[in-house]
Amino acid sequence: MVKERETLSEYEAGRYQRQLPLWGVEGQEHLRCARVLVAGVGGLGTIVAAYLASAGVGFLRLVDHDRVVISNLNRQVLFQATDIGREKTAAASERLQSLNPSIRIEAIPRMLDKETVDELTQDIDLIVDALDNFTTRFLINRAAFTRRLPLIHGAVRGFFGQASTLIPGLTACLQCLIAHSPPPEVFPIIGGTCGVIGAVQATEAVKVLTGKGKPLTNRLFSWDGQVGEGTILIVERNPHCVICGGDSDKTALPLGDRNPLAGGNIILSEPHKGK
Amino acid sequence: MIVTVRAFADYREIIGKDTELVLAEGKTIGDLLAELGDRQPALRREMFAPTGELKEFINIFINGRNIAFLNDMGTPLVDGDTIALFPPVAGG
Numbered sequence: 001m002v003k004e005r006e007t008l009s010e011y012e013a014g015r016y017q018r019q020l021p022l023w024g025v026e027g028q029e030h031l032r033c034a035r036v037l038v039a040g041v042g043g044l045g046t047i048v049a050a051y052l053a054s055a056g057v058g059f060l061r062l063v064d065h066d067r068v069v070i071s072n073l074n075r076q077v078l079f080q081a082t083d084i085g086r087e088k089t090a091a092a093s094e095r096l097q098s099l100n101p102s103i104r105i106e107a108i109p110r111m112l113d114k115e116t117v118d119e120l121t122q123d124i125d126l127i128v129d130a131l132d133n134f135t136t137r138f139l140i141n142r143a144a145f146t147r148r149l150p151l152i153h154g155a156v157r158g159f160f161g162q163a164s165t166l167i168p169g170l171t172a173c174l175q176c177l178i179a180h181s182p183p184p185e186v187f188p189i190i191g192g193t194c195g196v197i198g199a200v201q202a203t204e205a206v207k208v209l210t211g212k213g214k215p216l217t218n219r220l221f222s223w224d225g226q227v228g229e230g231t232i233l234i235v236e237r238n239p240h241c242v243i244c245g246g247d248s249d250k251t252a253l254p255l256g257d258r259n260p261l262a263g264g265n266i267i268l269s270e271p272h273k274g275k
Numbered sequence: 276m277i278v279t280v281r282a283f284a285d286y287r288e289i290i291g292k293d294t295e296l297v298l299a300e301g302k303t304i305g306d307l308l309a310e311l312g313d314r315q316p317a318l319r320r321e322m323f324a325p326t327g328e329l330k331e332f333i334n335i336f337i338n339g340r341n342i343a344f345l346n347d348m349g350t351p352l353v354d355g356d357t358i359a360l361f362p363p364v365a366g367g
Contacts, residue, residue, distance in 0.1 A: 044367045132367040157364045160284040179343030182332035182363030189366050218339075222283050222361075231283070233359055235336065238344035 027210035045130030046078040047198025065111040075191035134181030141174035159225035161197035173244040276354035305348035
């Protein structure tokens with residue numbers, strides 16, 4: 001596993017100059033040593049992955065079984081017209097690698113389903129939900145809560161979007177929040193909505209990984225782009241939830257002893273345990 | 276009793292952002308939604324199937340807890356409750 005260092009290279013000090021004041025070398029090292037799964041490389045996934053790559057998250061696993069189609073291009077800004085027909089993970093990883101040559105990217109052009117979810121969530125510190133259906137979201141939610149990994153939920157439709165940070169042992173899980181999954185649809189969507197929610201998710205991810213700021217725990221951020229307004233809804237766990245009910249084992253927090261709510265001391269002495 | 280209904284996403288367009296309603300004691304969330312549906316047929320069409328049942332994928336929270344984990348449509352309301360109505364937002 002990657003061992004944290006005490007200083008940055010000259011390249012990194014220059015590259016991350018504008019964010020170091022927020023979390024210092026220590027925070028930057030937490031990002032470099034982090035392994036993040038971006039589940040879905042579409043409207044949300046392209047935005048989140050771009051910001052996480054630029055910020056120096058050391059390892060990104062991109063999972064998406066789709067190829068780029070022309071209707072993706074109204075919002076999936078990592079892709080170009082010449083990418084039509086290519087595997088999304090291949091096109092995205094190429095673009096992300098050129099954004100930040102110093103990180104590692106793993107492109108997995110496979111479907112996330114109940115056969116593959118265990119394998120694809122192995123050796124990961126944090127999961128970003130950039131999926132387009134709740135069936136798969138619920139699978140990821142179960143995996144996150146079994147493995148005790150933070151899960152940054154995001155969803156969009158038209159001018160509207162939502163996001164929340166789900167932490168096993170601390171917050172509601174997705175099953176407590178969203179009881180039922182809607183039927184699949186070809187949903188209307190614009191770039192700006194993906195931009196807002198993707199950026200919120202990327203911000204949440206770096207807050208959890210660095211321990212800075214206050215993540216959206218037990219809070220659902222709801223964006224109404226139609227009028228230009230964000231709202232927070234305070235949400236609660238279901239104590240009888242089949243996934244997370246009764247789980248208040250705060251000693252088994254994700255990412256070693258980090259408690260994102262404390263927003264302070266982070267100990268990443270125990271690298272990811274790969275449960 | 277007075278309860279507040281906060282509507283999100285598409286529902287906001289139909290009934291507005293925040294609505295305060297006066298209800299008789301002992302009413303349930305089901306009663307509230309029926310009342311809202313009466314006032315605003317567009318909402319009823321969005322939220323209810325022709326059979327009169329709430330569409331399965333709509334998420335309703337009372338004070339932050341999804342009614343699916345309370346008593347569903349039979350969950351009683353009390354004075355001061357805040358009800359949040361969320362249509363499905365599932366894309367990515």
